[in-house]
Amino acid sequence: MDYDAVIGTLTHWADAHDNVRALLLTGSAAAGQTHPLSDRDLEVYVEDLAPVLADDSWWDQLGEVLVVERLHAPGWFPSRVVYYAGGKLDLTVIPAGQIAFIPRDRPFRVLVDKDGHASALSLTSPTSALPSAGEFEQALHWGYAAALMCAKAAVREELWMAKVRDRDLKEQLLLLIEWDHRARYGAGVDVRYLGTRMRQWMDPDV
Known part of the structure; x- marks a missing residue:
C-alpha cells in the first residue's frame, strides 16, 4: 500500500467535507519510526459523527479491503480499523470539540486544521501512577x-x-x-x- 498516496487522498477528502474539521496523523509514522509492517493511525475530527460512521466510502476506496473492525470501546471514540491487501489503517472518529482535551504524549502531525485548534496542541510527558x-x-x-x-x-x-x-x-x-x-x-x-x-x-x- 502506498501510504503517502492514501494519506493524500484522505487529506483531500477531509478538505472537501465541511463536517470534517481536522485530520491528524499519529503513531509511528508521525514519529518517523515506521517499520515495513507499520500501519497508519489517523484521528478524524468531525462536527457530526453519525454520517461519517455510516459512510464506508471514504476508507473503502483506498485499497482492497480484507477485514474491517468497527470498534467503540468504552471510554474512547469509535474507530474503523481497516485491513487492506498490503496495508492497514486505524481511523478514529472524534467530535471536533474534543481536540484540545486529548492527551498528547507521542508525536503527531497535523494534516488538516480548518478551525486553527490543532495548531495550539503540544506534547506532554507520559505519566502513569504506580499501583497501590x-x-x-x-x-x-x-x-x-x-x-x-x-x-x-x-x-x-x-x-x-x-x-x-x-x-x-x-x-x-x-x-x-x-x-x-x-x-x-x-x-x-x-x-x-x-x-x-x-x-x-x-x-x-x-
Whole structure:
C-alpha cells in the first residue's frame, strides 16, 4: 500500500467535507519510526459523527479491503480499523470539540486544521501512577493463579485453556514489568502499549 498516496487522498477528502474539521496523523509514522509492517493511525475530527460512521466510502476506496473492525470501546471514540491487501489503517472518529482535551504524549502531525485548534496542541510527558499495595498484590495473585492453571491445563491436554491462561499470565507479568520500570526510572517512562517496542524501553535482561 502506498501510504503517502492514501494519506493524500484522505487529506483531500477531509478538505472537501465541511463536517470534517481536522485530520491528524499519529503513531509511528508521525514519529518517523515506521517499520515495513507499520500501519497508519489517523484521528478524524468531525462536527457530526453519525454520517461519517455510516459512510464506508471514504476508507473503502483506498485499497482492497480484507477485514474491517468497527470498534467503540468504552471510554474512547469509535474507530474503523481497516485491513487492506498490503496495508492497514486505524481511523478514529472524534467530535471536533474534543481536540484540545486529548492527551498528547507521542508525536503527531497535523494534516488538516480548518478551525486553527490543532495548531495550539503540544506534547506532554507520559505519566502513569504506580499501583497501590492492593493493586500490586492482586496482580501477583492473578499472575500466579494463571500460571498454576496454565500448567494444570497443559498436563490435562486442555491446550486451548492452557493458551488462554498463558495469556492471562502474560498480561499480569507485563503489568508488573511496567510498574517496575516506572518505579525505577520515573513515572514518565514510556512503556508503550501491550508490550510494543519493548526492546526500546525494557531492560535487556528482562
